Amino acid sequence: MTLRTIEPAQHTAAKVAGFLYLFTMATAIFGESYVRGQLIVRGDAVQTARNIAASERLFRIGIAGDLITVVGVVILVWALYVVLKPINWFKSRYIPRALAAWGIFSSLVLAIVTLAIMVFPSLADVMTLAYMVPMFIYEVGLGLWLLVKGIQAPIVADSTAPWRSHASPNQAMQLTKERMKKEL
16 A cells, blocks of 8 residues: 655645535525525616615625635636646545545536526525535535645555555655656
């Protein structure tokens, strides 16, 4: 078995990603549910315009919140890149398999229902935001996992592990780094 090392930058990036999953979710929910929920009247553009004119500050706060969310998501993507760059991210085992499987399931539900709502807009009234709950659970779970637990070095089978040879610890570390570079 080989224990792959995790760079300090990966640990930091995992914590940043965990925080940003939670933070951007909060800012997005605020903008979508609170701000737009108070201003937008579905099917009535005139009343929506009146609401925006009457609550200009709230509308501007919503725009600022959306910008903060977008910047947060860009940083989140960068943090995930730093975490996943050195490994084969389909086999990393950085997060529990059950959580990863839930994320895949949640993504499929979100994609399928969103597509269905595009084709059948009246479905949105029936579904409300319920179809987003699995993704909410996944993102909160992943965010908390990364924020609290971070990432752990995965153990992988390797019959040519450097410490099975007569290499010194420094040589073993160098051999491991070289092998990891070759895998990339």
